[in-house]
Amino acid sequence: MNIDFLLTPVEIWILSSVTILMLIQLYYYVAYYYLPVRYVQSNENGKIAYLDDKPPVSVIVYAKNDADYLTKYLPIILEQQYPDYEVIVVNDGSTDETKDILSQLEYKYSHLYQTYIPDEARSLSRKKLALTVGMKAAKNEIVLLTNANCVPQSVSWIESIVRNFVSGIDIVLAHSFVPPKNEGRYCSYDRIMFALRYISYALKGHPYMGIGTNLAYRKSLFFKNKGFSKYLNLHYGDDDLFINEIATSQNTRVELSPESQISVIYDNDYIAWKEKKLQYMFTANYIKSNYKMIFGIERITAYLFYICVIALACMGFYNIIFPIIAFIMFLIRYIFQIMIYNKAAHILKGRALYLLYPLLDIMYTPVNLWYRIVGFFSKKKNFTWI
Structure with missing residues (x-):
């Protein structure tokens, strides 16, 4: 394991991607999820x-x-x-x-x-x-x-x-x-x-x-x-x-x-x-709205961000600087998420979250997809009213 500051095109592409994806994620949290607080x-x-x-x-x-x-x-x-x-x-x-x-x-x-x-x-x-x-x-x-x-x-x-x-x-x-x-x-x-x-x-x-x-x-x-x-x-x-x-x-x-x-x-x-x-x-x-597209982009970029972070971490086998960068990128996004989410949760009377947040964030889309599939294929379309 060594430190090499000469980057290959693939390494530059991954670093650029994870930076852009992180900025997109921060934009969503500031421009959308922080709005109720403001x-x-x-x-x-x-x-x-x-x-x-x-x-x-x-x-x-x-x-x-x-x-x-x-x-x-x-x-x-x-x-x-x-x-x-x-x-x-x-x-x-x-x-x-x-x-x-x-x-x-x-x-x-x-x-x-x-x-x-x-x-x-x-x-x-x-x-x-x-x-x-x-x-x-x-x-x-x-x-x-x-x-x-x-x-x-x-x-x-x-x-x-x-x-x-x-x-x-x-x-x-x-x-x-x-x-x-x-x-x-x-x-x-x-x-x-x-x-x-x-x-x-x-x-x-x-x-x-x-x-x-x-x-x-x-x-x-x-x-x-x-x-x-x-x-x-x-x-x-x-x-x-x-x-x-x-x-x-x-x-x-x-x-x-x-x-x-x-x-x-x-x-x-x-x-x-x-x-x-x-x-x-x-x-x-x-529902007639483009909200699914807007927030769908947020979800796609979130998972791409996780993939790029993992890819950077794996590159640490031959260059230790990459997992350090991956950790810093992950930490910046995580801090933004926690700060904004917990402020919004306080206003909306929800639980504050800390270490579990990344796991719940990863679970969010698969769980929604599962319930959408169940709802779509339900024959009776008549769930108990709550």
């Missing part, structure tokens, strides 16, 4: 204009056999510090004590209403039918959507969402998270990366989806676009496909303040994560 900083510095008024709001809560969740979490929604709002719980044919729980709560809270779709109602997507029933029952123009297993993190949840409905804004994309203590490291990493992609792309002016557990839009926009009629042949799409159809850079905002966020509680987070993964991988085939 957006929050802009908000803290008073650079984002909000609505001064507090218009009336209708909160639609989807429930299916969620009596326990409604008992624990619905009062948090009903006791929001907001002057004029109603809460409409849409009971999707529940067979548990949901109806009784809601009837009891109606005596205490005059702004709570319940409606339902019967269990025998025929619809390919009962979630879309339930939300449509809720939209028709809503008295107010601004509608805020969530589920019975969702917990607002503040009594100012409604206010923090609605303040974004300034002139021209019709849609507000807010964040939902699973409490980090309830989920494994890979699930947490996957959820954060998923959120970073759609949130950062929306902040770039290209919104392509939302999350139905914390989403708001104008009732008139819903009916103007004939609701979910374009995707009635699909079980899913009440949040991602519908928002993909109606969202633009001019009519959409993102809200990431701690007060605006919602935690989602599942009986089994891993099963819920798998179900959601399959659902979104299935509907991804119908």
Whole structure:
């Protein structure tokens, strides 16, 4: 083993490639994944204009056999510090004590209403039918959507969402998270990366989806676009496909303040994560956006970077300088990743990661590919709704 500073064309090509790939990776992390952090900083510095008024709001809560969740979490929604709002719980044919729980709560809270779709109602997507029933029952123009297993993190949840409905804004994309203590490291990493992609792309002016557990839009926009009629042949799409159809850079905002966020509680987070993964991988085939190409390039360059780093390390058999360069390149990218990811994860309520990050980064694409294949070849296309 020796040190030779005279490089062959192959060595120059590998060194150039790993440098270019590293710079591309750093660009993605700064230009995309760091955007939510910058957006929050802009908000803290008073650079984002909000609505001064507090218009009336209708909160639609989807429930299916969620009596326990409604008992624990619905009062948090009903006791929001907001002057004029109603809460409409849409009971999707529940067979548990949901109806009784809601009837009891109606005596205490005059702004709570319940409606339902019967269990025998025929619809390919009962979630879309339930939300449509809720939209028709809503008295107010601004509608805020969530589920019975969702917990607002503040009594100012409604206010923090609605303040974004300034002139021209019709849609507000807010964040939902699973409490980090309830989920494994890979699930947490996957959820954060998923959120970073759609949130950062929306902040770039290209919104392509939302999350139905914390989403708001104008009732008139819903009916103007004939609701979910374009995707009635699909079980899913009440949040991602519908928002993909109606969202633009001019009519959409993102809200990431701690007060605006919602935690989602599942009986089994891993099963819920798998179900959601399959659902979104299935509907991804119908989303109209170049986000897959944009973030696909990021993934391709990431794996090419790893290959070049390994190639440089192997060249250490005859020149020790190459593994040193490989380590430095890997370390620079790793530090950037960890710094930006952990800052974003803090805002989005995910787990901080350190030594496991490179492994999870390598696993990310194969896992997504596996779930996309499973979703594509599923015969029934009807995974359990979570």
